[in-house]
Amino acid sequence: MNLSVRAKVFLTLLVASLLAVVGTAAFVRWSVERGLMELLDARESERVDAIADRLLSLRAEDKSWDRLRGDKRLWIAVLFGHDERVPRGRLGPGRQHLPPWMRRSLEEPGDWPPVQALEHLKTRERPIPLELRLMLLDESGALIYGRESLLPGARRIPLVLDGSPVGTLALTPGPPLADLPELQFQARQGGRLWVIAAGMVLIAAMLAYPLSRRLVRPVRAFQQTAQRLAGGDYEARVQVQGGDEIARLGRDINALAAALGRNEQARRRWVADISHELRTPIALLRAELEAIQDGVRPLDRTAVDALHGDVLRLGRLVDDLYELSMTDLGALSYR
Template sequence: MNSSPRFLHMPSRGGPNTPRPITRPTLRYRPGMTLKLFIALLAMSVLVAAAMGAAARLSFTRGFLGYLNEVGVQRMQRLAPRLADEYREYGGWNHLRHSRRDWFRLMRPSSDDSGPPDTADLLPELTGANFRLGLLDADGQSVAGFPELTADALRQPVVMDGETVGWLALMPFQSLTEAADLRFLRQQRLASWFVGGAIVLLAAILAVLITQGLMRPVRGIAASTRRLADGDYSSRVDVATRDEIGRLGEDFNRLALTLERNEQLRRAFIADVSHELRTPLSLLRAELEAIEDGVRPLTQSSVKSLQGEVATLSKLVMDLYDLSLADVGALAYRMVSVDLVDVLDVTAAACRGRLLSRGIALDGPAAETPIVVSADESRLRQLFANLLENCQRYVDENGRVSISVSVEGLFATVDIDDSGPGVPQDSRQQLFDRFFRVEGSRNRASGGAGLGLAICRNIAEAHQGSIEALASPIGGLRIRVALPLAVPA
């Protein structure tokens, strides 16, 4: 056997068991809703401004060229009579073919002794329309003026004594070539760029303001949601508007309120259940320890006491089980046509003995004809048995309980009245809450666990009926149960 010391062999560098270096995930920047909304609003504003600028530029360019051409047409219309007079005076166009001076004489703005030249004649000279005018004879041959006339030239007939003796032709403006025109166009473009830049800047400012205004309540709701997820059920958001975001804030507040109430009920429910289970378990443990230590002999009386505590535990567990099934809608119901009067008779007969043991008289139900409802007979017996058991526990000794049944419209109504003590009006609606008892104590001698009426409400609602607590005319409490009548086949 080798006695050499043993060494811990580490895996070789780069081997399959070599731990890999920890790689940190690459953080990618993801733009938030604020930036996305800002970019969307700004991009939309820029596109609108660019479209409006392009449309304005195109419209202005075309309109300006159209204006120049219109000035030329008006110049031809005013010049045609002068040319007709010129033709009559010289008997033709030969003098214009060889004399540019006579042509420019005709092109000069007309004037008289009464004032300056006519503005309508000055505009063509200022806009350069005169230099694009040409004179054609009756056969369409060039006489004077602009020599490069094409087929698309605008024409105005020169008429003398009803006969066309020539044509005035204007070469239309296709683009701006004059320095003044180009300078004017550049000024308009610069003005358009300035206005467009101002619009974009204003749009950016408005986008920031709108984004901040819209996202501020959303960020508040998001922060409150995180607090709510961390267990702070008192988290609320301030609702300052009546729009969709405001309604979202109101819905969040209702959700938070519901969760807070449910959390309070859950804690109260756990505390009540633990208390109700602890009491009989403590008594059982004390009884068993006393029997084990020989302090109390194992007699029929002690066994009966133990059975009573076990029965209390069993009933509490069964009540909790029924409530849990009712909460998830899994409590089974087999709806058939049932005689409500018969169910009340059977249930009253079963409970009458326990009531009489405390000196409580039970009257009713008083009904001469059957009253048929659509119900689960076993669940109805459970409902009315729980109500009569409450009477046994809470009605004063030597008291009275009365059962009456009637038909009101499409419902059968059962009233169970007792002689007292009564229940304050502000506590009657809470009677059907789990573990609620009017006296507020947890003394088991005064009653059960406070689950009976909660089960009764679930059974009544499962039958499409209702249950409510009212003041009794005989001094105590009235429990009214309304059940829908069975529909005749």
């Protein structure tokens, strides 16, 4: 496929812009996604640490887990942390801040997490929050809140009070990253990022087209000048501006045109000089032959030698003309 220089320059600029934009967009998306995941992990760790601190404060106050074991409201208060000081026997002033589905599960009997809450989240296709993924075990490993079926895949966080283990928090695996609202938001932003990237590529193409035309314009001028030189117009010149490689090429073309012009002038002078030189031996040869014909000069040895000398000079001039014709044919041999 034969492409013009302009098309090649345009495609080069477009591909370079495309690679730069796509690479930048991909890196930004990867960086934002990674940073968001690290932020979510850090937030989850902070929340787990805060819940562990509240549990340890409760254990230090009660010296056992008995009060927490029999009070589901207190367990929920510890998880959701509506009050820095866990109240005795009731949820406290933060109850109104609980989600409705969580408030309805306060009186629900059975294991933790509440079945009603899990069904509600599943119906709404919402991820299970951190508070419902936490389970509590006492120092002997017995469950206080949780389910035995969930323990094998849970991450265990020891609770240590004054150097002695007093229990364990078990955290079940979280929802897939794609289900997290934060990452769903990030995915939507990623889609917008690709739209912006496509717009940037379009703008780059719009800028690359006139730029390629501007870059190729001197090349077209060089082509036209070369065609004029090939046609014998040695006065043709290109306009040169700047000091880059294209400008230096333009100066070289002008220097070549000047050299061709000088050679053409020299060739014309040479032809004129040879034409002038041919007249002399031809005139002498003609005069001597006419003198012999008229009987003015006898046809003797001297006359023959004179005629022979004139013929030799004429032969040398003819040889010079032959060499000159070879220069036009490109077959001149230099000695």
